[in-house]
Amino acid sequence: MRIRETLRRKNQDLKQDLENVKHIVSIARIVEELEPYRVALLTRTLDLIDASRQNLAWLDIEDDILLPDVLSETFILLQRVRLIKLRYLRGLYRTTNWDRVCLQTIAWVHRRHEQTVTYPAVFADDDVSTIPSKGLPFYFFPCLEQRGLRFQPLFFHEFGHVLYKCHEQELDSLVGDFQQIVEAELLPASQRNDQYAQEQARLRQSIVETWYKWVQEFFCDAVGLSIGGPCFLNAFSDYIGKLQTTDYFRQASDLHGSSHPVSCLRLKLLAERAERAGLGRDAENVVRNWNDVAKLLGVSEDYQGFYTDLIKTSLVQTVDDMLVEASPYQCSEDDAAGLGWEGRPMNLIALLNEAWVKFTEDPNGFQSWEAKVLEETYGL
């Protein structure tokens, strides 16, 4: 049967691709912080080579009843090889010494949490984001920000997604309870039974489902603050503020199914959380900056029915409960003040907070201070 030969050839091609990946991964010259990732990636590649061998062995069985299954297995293998080539190889293929800054941040935060202590550190170039797979989370970070300290705290938000994955069942349950509140408070059921009612039902469904992703983002913002304290608040405010009207207001059609809430809402709820944690001065500063920009742009906040104060208390309580369940590292007062970062081992959180203190006090002198720290502490 011709399909048998097609599948055989496809599996042989994939096996060859994987052998090439194995070779590239084995010989890549990398910084020592990436070695655990090299081991993890080699293990995954060898597993896929085994899968291709298994497919070829099944194709040697003459009976055709297995062909639909082997076709499907080949489809799976093809997708996984694409993930290796397009995502996982990127973490290792373009590595430079500068990667040590981000890798040490990721490794630090993994080590501080028992669920992730064995997870290798890896990232690639892109906007800040993560693929929070259990065992092998993959982070993305912009090229320029990789080479400095100020935006490193953004990894703590991304780590929140990994932490969510580690506690998925319990956190999904809390999110589900909150979604019911959203439906009850924001979205009264229609009494009609016509096309209008159907459209309303579809909108209700979309808003409630959008909140599944939004709650996770609010949770990750809170995780970032818990771990980093003021340095996270400042990095977050600086990074997500794009000085544009959509920071404060987005069309309803853009909000349906969106992965992130309106930035201003995130910033304000985070600032209130920071204030409750005793970071009132930092909170006041960032909120003032955002209000100043809004005033100049002539925009006011509008959440298009996705959020009102009716659900605020429940949202804050839900995120609090999620933090109790996930139990992220808590920034200490000394960490927040940037005290004692020079010790051995280095106190990363204190260093990142000290970076923001230095930047705020003397933006012009910051670069030379940072260059000295990177040279002395990271060997760059």
Added chain:
Amino acid sequence: MEEDRKNDWLISQSLERSLSIISAINRVSIFLKLRSVGIRESVISEQVDAARKLLIQFLIALSAVVERAAESEDKIAFGADPRLSTLARKFLELSAQGGGVVPFSAEELKEMKVLLEKGETADDNVLAKELGHLRSVLELHSQADAAIVFNEV
């Protein structure tokens, strides 16, 4: 933090989940079919057992989501990620069509789970056929996720 969908955590997780489940279906299906023609694999009962367990867990989770969505006026499965909710609604819609497109409801998902739990005493042909149907739905679902993750759209 970004809106770029190729790195969307939800889509990526959904794709990885689908690939794992489809692979588990394949592993059990191949085992059943080989047994039906009298071929005993020299490997790997642990692999088949692990695949069965994964499928059972998934069917428990999916049927719970289908039930929650069926109970809600707006077909919302509270506390389930939107991609899993979408999959659940696919099952509800397919059930409602009734044309035998894919013969699944929450009850039938549970029946498949029972068949998987029976192990040796289950009807291999029935189970393999139902797994094949489940796989066809999941493959469609995963291809939509893959198109985004791999920037095909």
